[in-house]
Amino acid sequence: MKTHRGILAGGAAVAVAAAIAPALSAYPLTLLTQAAIVAVLAMSLDVLLGYTGLPSLGHAAYFGVAAYAVGILATDYQRGFVTCLVAGLLLATLTAAVFGLLAIRASGTYFLMITLALGMVVWGLAFRWVSMTKGDNGIAGVPRPEVGLPWSLGAPLPFFYFALAATLLAWALLGLLVRSPFGMSLMGIRESESRMRALGYNVWLHKYVAFVISGAFAGFSGVFWAYYNGFVSPVDVQLVTSVETLLMVALGGPGTLAGPALGAAAIVFLKNFVSVYTKRWLLILGAVYIGVILFAPRGVLGAFRRDPR
Amino acid sequence: MTLEFWISQTFNGLSYGALLFLLASGLSLIFGVMRIVNLAHGSYFLLGGYVGLSVVWRTGSFALALVAGALAIALVGVGMERLFLRKLAGQTLGQVLMTIGFALIFQDLALLIWGGDPYSLPVPTALQGVLTVGGLRFPRYRLFIMVLAAAIGALLWLALDRTRIGAMIRAAVDDAEMAQGVGIRVPTVSMGVFALGAFLAALGGVIGGGFLGVYPGLDFEILPYAFVVVIVGGLGSLPGAMVGSLLVGLLDNFGKALFPELAYFTLFAPMALILALRPTGLFGRT
Numbered sequence: 001m002k003t004h005r006g007i008l009a010g011g012a013a014v015a016v017a018a019a020i021a022p023a024l025s026a027y028p029l030t031l032l033t034q035a036a037i038v039a040v041l042a043m044s045l046d047v048l049l050g051y052t053g054l055p056s057l058g059h060a061a062y063f064g065v066a067a068y069a070v071g072i073l074a075t076d077y078q079r080g081f082v083t084c085l086v087a088g089l090l091l092a093t094l095t096a097a098v099f100g101l102l103a104i105r106a107s108g109t110y111f112l113m114i115t116l117a118l119g120m121v122v123w124g125l126a127f128r129w130v131s132m133t134k135g136d137n138g139i140a141g142v143p144r145p146e147v148g149l150p151w152s153l154g155a156p157l158p159f160f161y162f163a164l165a166a167t168l169l170a171w172a173l174l175g176l177l178v179r180s181p182f183g184m185s186l187m188g189i190r191e192s193e194s195r196m197r198a199l200g201y202n203v204w205l206h207k208y209v210a211f212v213i214s215g216a217f218a219g220f221s222g223v224f225w226a227y228y229n230g231f232v233s234p235v236d237v238q239l240v241t242s243v244e245t246l247l248m249v250a251l252g253g254p255g256t257l258a259g260p261a262l263g264a265a266a267i268v269f270l271k272n273f274v275s276v277y278t279k280r281w282l283l284i285l286g287a288v289y290i291g292v293i294l295f296a297p298r299g300v301l302g303a304f305r306r307d308p309r
Numbered sequence: 310m311t312l313e314f315w316i317s318q319t320f321n322g323l324s325y326g327a328l329l330f331l332l333a334s335g336l337s338l339i340f341g342v343m344r345i346v347n348l349a350h351g352s353y354f355l356l357g358g359y360v361g362l363s364v365v366w367r368t369g370s371f372a373l374a375l376v377a378g379a380l381a382i383a384l385v386g387v388g389m390e391r392l393f394l395r396k397l398a399g400q401t402l403g404q405v406l407m408t409i410g411f412a413l414i415f416q417d418l419a420l421l422i423w424g425g426d427p428y429s430l431p432v433p434t435a436l437q438g439v440l441t442v443g444g445l446r447f448p449r450y451r452l453f454i455m456v457l458a459a460a461i462g463a464l465l466w467l468a469l470d471r472t473r474i475g476a477m478i479r480a481a482v483d484d485a486e487m488a489q490g491v492g493i494r495v496p497t498v499s500m501g502v503f504a505l506g507a508f509l510a511a512l513g514g515v516i517g518g519g520f521l522g523v524y525p526g527l528d529f530e531i532l533p534y535a536f537v538v539v540i541v542g543g544l545g546s547l548p549g550a551m552v553g554s555l556l557v558g559l560l561d562n563f564g565k566a567l568f569p570e571l572a573y574f575t576l577f578a579p580m581a582l583i584l585a586l587r588p589t590g591l592f593g594r595t
Contacts, residue, residue: 055402102581105588109401112346120533124573243409282417289410293403
């Protein structure tokens with residue numbers, strides 16, 4: 001029931017976006033593209049948070065390393081799309097594989113703190129390793145990819161469809177993942193770790209694989225982000241980006257995939273609209289955080305009423 | 310690398326660690342009692358520094374700035390705990406998102422009130438200058454920080470270890486439900502600990518204003534350090550916060566001096582190692 005509603009809502013949103021895109025001017029189209037890319041990041045976190053019950057506070061790390069891989073390879077080495085995509089995915093997966101080894105040992109609040117600290121490692125490297133990342137200045141001038149299509153992805157509309165296709169691909173793959181027996185076991189772990197262990201499941205391995213897959217998809221999102229933005233900087237890997245992703249998932253409803261994707265779109269639009277009208281958008285964003293948690297219906301955060309032990 | 314380099318870097322690292330202790334001990338206690346990952350803790354540090362700055366500007370008194378900054382932010386902490394966080398007891402994720410909401414609001418309010426310029430908090434002349442011992446130069450202000458942090462650490466330890474209230478806090482850290490069951494008012498303890506945590510962080514902010522300065526972005530810059538201290542030391546553990554702060558202070562200083570480009574890495578990699586060996590931190594209980 002719930003999953004079908006999610007697919008319908010998500011599918012409708014994608015169809016509407018795809019249909020109205022040609023009629024939009026550049027700015028709203030840019031926002032739609034941004035929403036499509038960030039939706040993948042939110043869905044990747046949802047695999048961990050919503051399906052496995054692991055609240056990661058460092059998800060921007062995998063997103064960021066992939067974006068940096070693209071930024072560096074596409075500018076300094078002028079590599080093509082496929083190389084950048086593969087490198088970004090590999091680096092994100094590798095980072096998640098290493099971080100997962102450390103983080104999966106912990107649970108609950110401790111998991112939050114460890115992923116936060118590990119995320120800061122990546123931020124620290126982005127900020128300080130100037131010879132590689134150009135530090136605070138960031139890497140500018142990432143060109144739009146050449147993928148051999150008849151339309152140039154330099155134009156906003158083709159790039160939007162390109163990003164939307166990537167988002168649909170990620171959605172489909174993640175949807176298959178969470179409906180697979182593996183995904184079911186993840187939900188079992190979310191509900192009761194001890195019971196799953198008693199049934200003979202290797203809980204650690206399930207969590208670890210979910211962690212790595214989630215990191216890989218965050219990297220997938222990061223690759224497109226670098227191409228979309230044309231610019232990669234420590235902002236992409238900072239704590240606030242990780243927390244914003246958590247907010248998107250919480251807003252949309254953890255454990256639904258389509259929900260977090262729509263949550264991502266809502267936050268992207270809100271951020272951009274509010275910052276047009278006032279300089280005080282941080283204030284408003286902060287109030288949104290507090291308001292969502294205080295006044296959101298039980299369903300939004302319902303899955304996390306209990307303190308995960 | 311002369312001996313002088315090692316001594317002065319060790320001194321700098323220890324004094325930075327002393328400052329971190331003020332910030333992290335409160336975070337650790339809050340975490341221990343309430344299991345709240347308080348992402349607004351760095352904001353207390355920053356706001357404390359700003360309030361202290363305003364007080365120094367108005368009155369010229371550094372001592373008054375310390376007290377006023379710390380007390381004002383302790384009130385802010387109490388407000389946050391009583392009016393907001395308490396409603397979310399047990400909801401880890403909701404609390405995290407709420408504290409980040411507050412952190413964003415505080416960040417923007419600070420920018421609105423104090424502007425975007427970096428300031429340095431003027432320190433009393435008695436604490437300026439350097440102390441020369443055997444050809445080595447030690448800044449007086451950093452010595453002051455170490456002495457103050459040591460005194461506060463000792464007081465905290467005495468209070469936690471030897472007093473009735475301390476025993477209540479320790480009971481709440483160990484098992485809040487049982488503590489409640491034997492008649493300890495855990496909500497009141499929580500509020501007190503939250504106030505204390507905010508007080509100490511803001512005190513650190515005023516003191517830190519004298520050598521780190523006070524500037525936008527300091528809140529999120531200092532926050533990870535506090536978290537690393539707590540993770541390394543173990544949650545809810547005062548000795549853990551002490552050892553963790555000194556360790557992090559030293560690692561950070563030597564990291565920045567020896568490998569400037571990898572500075573954060575030299576800080577976080579040992580943390581990862583400690584975690585791999587002892588997931589609950591050096592002094593944490595399983």
